[in-house]
Amino acid sequence: MSSPGPAVRLEGVGKRYGRHWALRGVDLHLLPGEVLGFIGPNGAGKSTLIRLLAGLARRSEGTVEVLGLRLGDRAMSPDGIGLVPESPQFIPYLSGRRNLEFLAAIRTVAGPAEIAKVLARVGLDPADRRATRKFSLGMRQRLGLAQALMERPRLLLLDEPTNGLDPAGIVELRGIVREAAAGGTAVFMASHLLTEVEQVCDRVILVRDGSIVKEVRRSEQPPEKTVRVVVSGDPDLDALEQWAQRRGAPLTPADPKEGPRARLVPVPTSTPELIRELVGAGVSIEEIATVRRSLEREFLDLVSSA
Amino acid sequence: MGEFVRIVRYDALCGLASWRWLAVPAVFALACWNEVSSLLAQKGRAPVNAWDGPLSMLQDQPLVIFVLGLGFLVVAGDRYSQDRSRGTVALTIIRTRSRTAWWLGRVASAGVLALAFSALGLGSALLTSAIRLPLELGPSVAAQVPSDMKGALYPSFDGLPMPVFFGFVVLYTALALWPLGALILAASVLRPAPYVPIGIAMLWVLLEAVALPSLALRGGGSADPFYHLFFAIHFQTPSGADPASWPWSALVISAALGLAGAVGALTLRRSDV
Numbered sequence: 001m002s003s004p005g006p007a008v009r010l011e012g013v014g015k016r017y018g019r020h021w022a023l024r025g026v027d028l029h030l031l032p033g034e035v036l037g038f039i040g041p042n043g044a045g046k047s048t049l050i051r052l053l054a055g056l057a058r059r060s061e062g063t064v065e066v067l068g069l070r071l072g073d074r075a076m077s078p079d080g081i082g083l084v085p086e087s088p089q090f091i092p093y094l095s096g097r098r099n100l101e102f103l104a105a106i107r108t109v110a111g112p113a114e115i116a117k118v119l120a121r122v123g124l125d126p127a128d129r130r131a132t133r134k135f136s137l138g139m140r141q142r143l144g145l146a147q148a149l150m151e152r153p154r155l156l157l158l159d160e161p162t163n164g165l166d167p168a169g170i171v172e173l174r175g176i177v178r179e180a181a182a183g184g185t186a187v188f189m190a191s192h193l194l195t196e197v198e199q200v201c202d203r204v205i206l207v208r209d210g211s212i213v214k215e216v217r218r219s220e221q222p223p224e225k226t227v228r229v230v231v232s233g234d235p236d237l238d239a240l241e242q243w244a245q246r247r248g249a250p251l252t253p254a255d256p257k258e259g260p261r262a263r264l265v266p267v268p269t270s271t272p273e274l275i276r277e278l279v280g281a282g283v284s285i286e287e288i289a290t291v292r293r294s295l296e297r298e299f300l301d302l303v304s305s306a
Numbered sequence: 307m308g309e310f311v312r313i314v315r316y317d318a319l320c321g322l323a324s325w326r327w328l329a330v331p332a333v334f335a336l337a338c339w340n341e342v343s344s345l346l347a348q349k350g351r352a353p354v355n356a357w358d359g360p361l362s363m364l365q366d367q368p369l370v371i372f373v374l375g376l377g378f379l380v381v382a383g384d385r386y387s388q389d390r391s392r393g394t395v396a397l398t399i400i401r402t403r404s405r406t407a408w409w410l411g412r413v414a415s416a417g418v419l420a421l422a423f424s425a426l427g428l429g430s431a432l433l434t435s436a437i438r439l440p441l442e443l444g445p446s447v448a449a450q451v452p453s454d455m456k457g458a459l460y461p462s463f464d465g466l467p468m469p470v471f472f473g474f475v476v477l478y479t480a481l482a483l484w485p486l487g488a489l490i491l492a493a494s495v496l497r498p499a500p501y502v503p504i505g506i507a508m509l510w511v512l513l514e515a516v517a518l519p520s521l522a523l524r525g526g527g528s529a530d531p532f533y534h535l536f537f538a539i540h541f542q543t544p545s546g547a548d549p550a551s552w553p554w555s556a557l558v559i560s561a562a563l564g565l566a567g568a569v570g571a572l573t574l575r576r577s578d579v
Contacts (some may be wrong), residue, residue, distance in 0.1 A: 057394055057578040074575055077400040085393035092323050102319060105312045106401040147397065 005068065007032050007155045007186030008053060013062035015048050015210075022048040023210040026062070030186045032154070035177060037201035038190040039299055044208040045085060046190035050159045053188060054083050064148055067154055082153030082185075082257045086160045088144030092133035096124055096143045099132060103147055110150040119143075123172055137164030145173070149180065158189040162196055174200045194299055208300060225267045226291045227274065228254050232284040237261055243281040264291060313402060313411030317385075318418040320394055326381045330423060331430035336432035337373050338363055342438050345448075345459075355446040355457070357468045359435025360428050361475065362459045370535050371515050377427070378483045379507035382419045383490035386412070388502050395579050406571040409495075413567050416487040417480070424480035432472065443467055461541030475537050482534045482555075485562030489531070492566040497572050528554065531562045 015023040023045040030036045038046050051057040053066055055077030064071040069078040090099040099113060103180040104110040110118075116126035132140065135180060141164045148156060158177070162170050170193070177200050181187050191197050197204055198218075200289040206214040231237050240263060244251045247268060254262035267274050271290065341363045345354050363369055387393045404409040445468055449459050462471050490510075494503040514532045528550055533539065539550040 051578070054396065056399065058576070075405060075577060075579070077402075079403075081400050083396060083400055085396050087393070088397070089392035089394060091319050094319070102312075103397060103401065104318050106309060106316060106398060108308075151401075198551075200456055 003232060006030060006065075007034075007067055007144060008188065009063070009065040011063040013052065013064055014051075014060050015045070015057060016060040021060075021210050023052070025211055025268060026133065028205065028212065030155075030184050030188060031186045033181050034203070035181045035187040035189065035201045037197035037204040038188065038207060039192070039194060039197055039204060040207035044207040046207065047159055048210075050083070050157050050188065050190055053155070054081055054157055078155075080154040082148030082151065082156045084141075084144045084148045084156075084158045084161050087137075087163060088140060088147070090132045090140065090143060094130050095129050096132055096135070096146070097126055097128070099143065100147055100150060103151055107151055109152070114150055114152075115146075117246055118146045121149070122146045123169065138166055138169055141165055142169065145176065149176070153182075153185060156185050156187045158187065158191070161189065162191060162193050170196060225271075226264050227267055228258065228262060228287070228289050228291050229265050229278070229283075229285040230254075230259060230262045232286050233261070236282075236284045237263075239281055239283045240265075240278065243278060243283065247277070261286075310401065310407055310411050310414070311499040312413045313398065313408060313449070314418065316398060317412050317415035318422075320389060321382055321385050321415060321419045322422065324381065324388075327422075327426070330377065330381060330426050333373060333377060334360075334427040334431045335434040337369055338434045339438075341366070341369075342435050344439070352447040354439055354448045356432060356439045357472060358434040358446050358449055358459050359439060360431035361449070361472070362463075363431060364475065364479070364536065365460050365538055367536075370516065371511055371518070371532065374479065374483070374535060375486060375514070375532060376507060376511040377488060378420060379490050379509070379511070380504060381423060382416065382487050383502035383507045384494060384500070385416075385419075386491055386494040387498055387503055390498060390579065391500070399579055404576040409570040409574050410567055412491060413488045413563065413570065416491055418484035419486040420487055421477070421480040421570045424476050424483060428472075428476050428479065443469070445471075461538050462568075478537050479535065481559060483532070485531045485559050485566065486535075488563050488566035492569040495570045495577070529558060531558060534558055 006029040010026050010028045013023060013026040014021055026045075026049065028036070038049065040046055048057065052059055052064055052071075055066070055071055055075065058073065058075050059071070067078040067080050069076070071078070091102070092097070094102070096182055097119060098120070100110075100115045105116060119126040122145050124139065124142050124146065132143065135143065141161065145161060147156075147159075156177075161173055161177075165173060172284065174196065175259065177187055177189065181202075189197060189201060202218055204216045204218075206211050206216070229240065235277075241251060243249075244265070249266050249268055252264040254264050265274070275285070275288065319401075338359045342359045345351065345358060345362065364374075386395070399405065399408050446459075447463060449462065466474075490503050490507050493506050514530070518530065518532060528539075534550075534555045540552060540555070541549050
């Protein structure tokens with residue numbers, strides 16, 4: 001059996017607004033059932049890329065192929081896309097359910113049963129008759145997610161989907177995204193919440209100034225192991241620093257909230273071996289914990305290296 | 307066809323979701339109150355009734371241009387820019403098979419909004435007029451008989467009951483407003499910046515206020531969609547000038563709608579939304 005083709009294939013894609021390139025030289029592919037995260041500072045080109053994939057904007061150069069349709073000079077949107085724009089708005093005097101019914105009527109794919117089901121799935125009451133103008137930002141975001149999911153899209157585009165969601169909503173979103181991916185939907189997610197992207201995505205792309213600068217696979221992490229060590233007193237801190245100097249292992253101050261005697265220590269061999277070495281070097285250890293080098297660190301390094 | 311109708315319905319529902327609509331009854335009521343006051347102040351004028359308020363309002367050129375024309379353009383003219391920034395355009399366009407169908411649906415929904423505007427505005431004016439003047443089935447004496455050598459307050463069809471004639475005027479006004487809204491929509495697709503539609507609408511209306519009287523005098527205004535907002539152009543004037551023909555009005559309105567449809571459809575084929 002042949003494997004399905006990519007849901008998204010971009011080759012050398014660039015998008016220019018006037019003289020400013022919002023995206024340049026972007027190559028990427030996204031397979032059905034895969035969740036791809038897209039992270040970058042403000043103005044990095046995240047929303048532009050989503051608009052290109054949805055057919056709302058046209059590329060200035062390169063090849064854009066979405067769900068088997070090559071998007072050329074003529075503007076068009078491929079069939080089978082679910083889109084959650086940043087801060088989606090609805091008809092304010094209608095209920096959430098009525099809004100979805102009118103939207104769904106355009107494509108006639110989702111019926112009342114699907115709409116009720118998807119509303120319940122995103123945590124909204126299908127029987128709620130309140131007008132959407134009375135919805136909180138988080139409820140509107142859930143409704144935005146519902147409209148994107150109700151027609152069982154083959155490609156789900158999420159632009160800052162966690163905006164306004166409470167912690168429970170963020171956890172639910174994670175489950176919904178993984179569920180959609182398990183059903184074969186390709187998911188493309190642009191977010192500023194690095195931890196969320198890290199937890200839900202199979203791959204994460206880091207973007208700066210419209211170009212992809214790094215791609216991180218979840219399975220590849222952590223690239224480097226570090227432990228956080230809290231020592232008992234100042235003499236222990238001195239002993240730790242002497243050990244680090246001898247071992248050539250650079251110490252980094254930990255988060256100030258951890259206290260003045262906490263340090264991040266790279267693990268040369270293994271954690272038990274490190275503990276033995278430190279105890280042998282006369283370091284009295286109060287606490288020790290493994291720290292994963294997070295995507296956040298990766299991202300901050302990337303931004304600060306610019 | 308079904309998809310087209312559903313786009314029109316969704317766009318019209320979106321178009322009604324603006325707080326600006328709340329100003330429509332208030333502005334028309336105020337304008338009609340002034341009109342009725344002016345009718346009542348005219349000494350020697352034959353008796354008037356409630357229909358005379360809104361219908362004689364529609365003979366007043368500045369009122370028609372600013373309250374009716376500019377009012378509609380302000381309420382519904384910048385829908386494309388607003389819906390684009392709210393993400394509503396994205397939500398509907400990705401669900402539509404072709405951009406041309408999507409755009410024509412939008413142009414058509416401008417017609418639905420024009421009807422809503424005309425009915426809401428003139429309906430409010432009629433209610434205001436009915437507070438001060440008697441509501442009768444037939445036309446008032448002032449509407450039938452020339453008085454003070456000025457002719458009737460407004461022209462109408464002989465023998466037609468006033469509610470029917472008033473309904474006809476509401477429909478005609480909506481039909482004449484439709485191309486104005488559609489043309490401003492098309493302009494906002496050509497230049498989708500937030501204040502462009504309202505800016506163009508204001509400029510257009512100001513130019514009309516200056517140019518329309520002289521154009522109309524020379525007969526040159528008949529190709530201008532604004533000129534067709536005046537239902538009275540289709541009737542013999544007291545001065546004996548020829549009335550505009552109904553087919554000509556239909557042609558001007560259709561041509562303006564066709565232009566708006568073509569410009570928008572061609573622009574959207576090769577532009578970002």
